[in-house]
Amino acid sequence: AAAQVAVHETLPSRVLVGRGARREIPREVERLGARRVLLVATGSARAAADELVGELGARLAARFDRPVVHTPVAVTAQAMKLVEETSADAVVAIGGGSAVGLAKAVSARTGMPQIAVPTTYAGSEVTPVLGETENGVKTTRRDPAIAPGTVVYDPELTLTMPAGLTLTSSLNALAHAVEALWAPDATAVSDALATESIDGILTALPAVLADPTGIAGRERLQESAWLAGLCLARTRMGLHHQLAHALGGTFDLPHAELHALLLAHVMAFNLPSAPKAHARLRRIVGGEPAAVVGRLARSYDGPTTLGALGVPRDGLRAVAERVAAQPYPNPRPPEAEALTRLLEEAW
Numbered sequence: 001a002a003a004q005v006a007v008h009e010t011l012p013s014r015v016l017v018g019r020g021a022r023r024e025i026p027r028e029v030e031r032l033g034a035r036r037v038l039l040v041a042t043g044s045a046r047a048a049a050d051e052l053v054g055e056l057g058a059r060l061a062a063r064f065d066r067p068v069v070h071t072p073v074a075v076t077a078q079a080m081k082l083v084e085e086t087s088a089d090a091v092v093a094i095g096g097g098s099a100v101g102l103a104k105a106v107s108a109r110t111g112m113p114q115i116a117v118p119t120t121y122a123g124s125e126v127t128p129v130l131g132e133t134e135n136g137v138k139t140t141r142r143d144p145a146i147a148p149g150t151v152v153y154d155p156e157l158t159l160t161m162p163a164g165l166t167l168t169s170s171l172n173a174l175a176h177a178v179e180a181l182w183a184p185d186a187t188a189v190s191d192a193l194a195t196e197s198i199d200g201i202l203t204a205l206p207a208v209l210a211d212p213t214g215i216a217g218r219e220r221l222q223e224s225a226w227l228a229g230l231c232l233a234r235t236r237m238g239l240h241h242q243l244a245h246a247l248g249g250t251f252d253l254p255h256a257e258l259h260a261l262l263l264a265h266v267m268a269f270n271l272p273s274a275p276k277a278h279a280r281l282r283r284i285v286g287g288e289p290a291a292v293v294g295r296l297a298r299s300y301d302g303p304t305t306l307g308a309l310g311v312p313r314d315g316l317r318a319v320a321e322r323v324a325a326q327p328y329p330n331p332r333p334p335e336a337e338a339l340t341r342l343l344e345e346a347w
């Protein structure tokens with residue numbers, strides 16, 4: 001499209017939302033006409049997975065319970081072996097972005113329909129993006145066929161998230177919405193999604209951290225993360241996601257913790273060059289946005305700096321140079337010198 005013309009595209013998907021929505025999964029399997037389900041679930045989702053196994057009965061073909069972060073192709077190969085041995089014809093994933101990513105990888109190789117049942121706030125279930133790693137290199141592909149056709153949001157499945165994961169995963173979602181506000185292809189729709197998402201996350205998060213089993217707060221947080229995932233699906237992400245991708249891939253870092261500690265630094269870097277996003281964020285946050293997000297990030301009781309995550313300080317310059325050399329949209333030109341300073345501060 002020409003420079004002033006944004007394109008808004010909506011992926012066809014069926015989304016079930018609400019307390020107890022997981023009990024609809026067998027009906028959704030039936031709706032797809034599937035007879036042999038591959039169930040992908042992490043240990044953290046064992047109770048829900050056990051429940052589903054009972055309900056699926058003979059329609060369960062196989063169960064795979066070892067998805068790994070960043071979707072290593074060797075792990076996908078193990079799941080593919082199960083698919084072939086059992087002639088599975090649909091995949092259901094229950095868990096965080098790692099479980100959802102494995103289902104996407106299996107579907108990308110087979111065309112199998114997917115039902116994604118997320119238990120974190122990463123947002124992968126609504127995006128057409130798949131990142132895979134092989135020999136320490138992460139490559140990403142985008143294809144509308146990769147997005148799960150059915151998504152089930154059951155806030156009850158998020159009640160078990162520990163406080164730390166709740167905080168870092170929420171900040172991961174927040175990063176999708178914040179970058180959508182300064183994206184060059186932002187539209188009225190992505191602005192609306194981002195605004196409601198940011199408001200919901202910043203309102204619900206303190207309540208959920210104070211009372212992790214409060215279902216109303218969990219519900220709002222999950223809905224806000226859904227909207228953030230839609231932002232990620234619809235707009236081109238900028239510096240924050242580039243840095244997270246480069247650092248995460250190079251040093252094999254935990255996804256949500258890395259996003260959580262980076263975001264305020266990137267906001268402080270970009271917002272002076274993104275006046276419309278800055279003004280909107282101020283209205284939503286009611287204060288200086290980077291400071292508010294920074295305070296939240298530092299309240300995490302795990303690693304809150306790149307140094308604490310184990311990144312060597314002398315590795316920062318090379319990452320900055322790599323990220324500066326890559327083509328992606330960002331409100332402030334990301335030149336290597338300034339990026340090195342940003343990373344030093346995050347370190």
Ligand code: NAD
Nearest residue numbers: 042044069070096097098119120122124127129160161255
């Ligand atoms: P994750 O899926 O690796 O989960 C992190 C940890 O939390 C795991 O140990 C998991 O078992 C546990 N966990 C998950 N849900 C839980 C719950 N409800 N209660 C208790 N423990 C729970 O991490 P993530 O941050 O959800 O996802 C990260 C992965 O997703 C990365 O591989 C990332 O690249 C990918 N991702 C992809 C996209 C995309 O659009 N393609 C978007 C976001 C994330």
